[in-house]
Amino acid sequence: MTQVYDHGGGVRSLQVPIPDNPLGHTLVYVVDTDRGPVLIDTGWDDPASWDTLAEGLTACGTSPEEIHGVVITHHHPDHHGLSGRVREASGAWIAMHEADGAIVRRARSTRPERWLTYMSAKLEAAGAPEDHLAPLRAARPRSVPGLAPALPDREIVPGELLALPGRRLRAIWTPGHTPGHVCLHLEEAHPGRLPGHGRLFSGDHLLPEITPHIGLYEDPDDATVTDPLGDYLDSLERVGRLAPAEVLPAHQHAFTDAASRVRELLTHHEDRLTGLLTLLTEPLTPWQLAERMEWNRPWAQIRYGSRNIAVSEAEAHLRRLVKLGRAEAVAGSEPVTYVAV
Numbered sequence: 001m002t003q004v005y006d007h008g009g010g011v012r013s014l015q016v017p018i019p020d021n022p023l024g025h026t027l028v029y030v031v032d033t034d035r036g037p038v039l040i041d042t043g044w045d046d047p048a049s050w051d052t053l054a055e056g057l058t059a060c061g062t063s064p065e066e067i068h069g070v071v072i073t074h075h076h077p078d079h080h081g082l083s084g085r086v087r088e089a090s091g092a093w094i095a096m097h098e099a100d101g102a103i104v105r106r107a108r109s110t111r112p113e114r115w116l117t118y119m120s121a122k123l124e125a126a127g128a129p130e131d132h133l134a135p136l137r138a139a140r141p142r143s144v145p146g147l148a149p150a151l152p153d154r155e156i157v158p159g160e161l162l163a164l165p166g167r168r169l170r171a172i173w174t175p176g177h178t179p180g181h182v183c184l185h186l187e188e189a190h191p192g193r194l195p196g197h198g199r200l201f202s203g204d205h206l207l208p209e210i211t212p213h214i215g216l217y218e219d220p221d222d223a224t225v226t227d228p229l230g231d232y233l234d235s236l237e238r239v240g241r242l243a244p245a246e247v248l249p250a251h252q253h254a255f256t257d258a259a260s261r262v263r264e265l266l267t268h269h270e271d272r273l274t275g276l277l278t279l280l281t282e283p284l285t286p287w288q289l290a291e292r293m294e295w296n297r298p299w300a301q302i303r304y305g306s307r308n309i310a311v312s313e314a315e316a317h318l319r320r321l322v323k324l325g326r327a328e329a330v331a332g333s334e335p336v337t338y339v340a341v
């Protein structure tokens with residue numbers, strides 16, 4: 001049985017499982033409109049997850065065939081995975097911010113060998129040791145047909161109301177977790193009369209008990225030096241100012257007092273940046289920094305793929321420190337090392 005929760009005011013959530021993932025599930029929101037139900041995110045592309053989504057919609061008195069539209073908070077597969085199947089079943093439109101739409105187009109058009117070359121060059125530049133790089137260099141690229149993410153057919157424009165008949169749902173651009181992440185502000189009185197301004201569908205941007213991953217925006221064709229952590233911190237302040245009565249996140253559970261959760265996360269990142277400066281009293285490559293940073297388990301127990309994610313997160317923090325003038329690259333070092341200033 002699909003876990004369905006009625007949040008009131010024509011909003012329900014369905015728990016759609018993410019296979020083999022400690023997060024457990026994605027909360028897919030079903031928002032009633034005058035033209036039929038609209039989904040906020042769709043869940044992981046897996047037969048069991050699809051069945052769970054379909055059963056949950058039936059429990060809500062509707063079905064995949066009746067979906068009017070799909071609004072995607074960001075391109076990650078636990079959010080956008082089933083969008084293509086929903087569109088096939090119903091003819092629904094799929095809306096996404098242009099920056100994440102560009103990532104979907106790139107994922108569909110970039111050959112797998114290009115990704116492998118890019119990833120190994122990037123990790124080598126970050127100071128990854130040879131034993132970490134060897135499997136990447138030996139990997140045989142293969143395309144997996146059918147797994148390409150669905151192209152969106154509508155663009156979510158920051159600050160604008162989405163075309164949802166009978167509802168007021170405004171797009172709030174919150175880059176950081178991905179460059180095109182959006183939160184969606186339901187500008188309607190809270191059905192339980194909680195104090196504050198409407199409700200906020202927060203995707204992965206603001207979660208009650210998890211700090212979302214902030215890495216680099218990976219793009220083999222763009223060498224722009226972005227600052228995703230800086231983007232994320234700005235985006236946090238933006239949603240804190242909205243002061244929603246309730247937050248409806250894409251994982252875990254709904255919560256109130258967005259402002260204090262925002263403060264917690266801002267403090268967490270400030271403390272982490274300060275902690276990194278202590279490590280950077282000696283010059284370190286991004287890889288060495290990642291090895292010394294605090295994770296949810298010792299470095300030796302972190303699996304291969306998660307190490308890549310950890311290095312990306314270390315680099316995002318280095319970018320922020322460099323941008324703040326608190327660290328800098330050591331001239332002539334190769335691979336490049338960074339040191340506190």
Ligand SMILES: [Zn+2]
Pocket residue numbers: 074076177204
């Ligand atoms: Zn995500």
Ligand SMILES: [Zn+2]
Pocket residue numbers: 076078079204250251
């Ligand atoms: Zn997620």
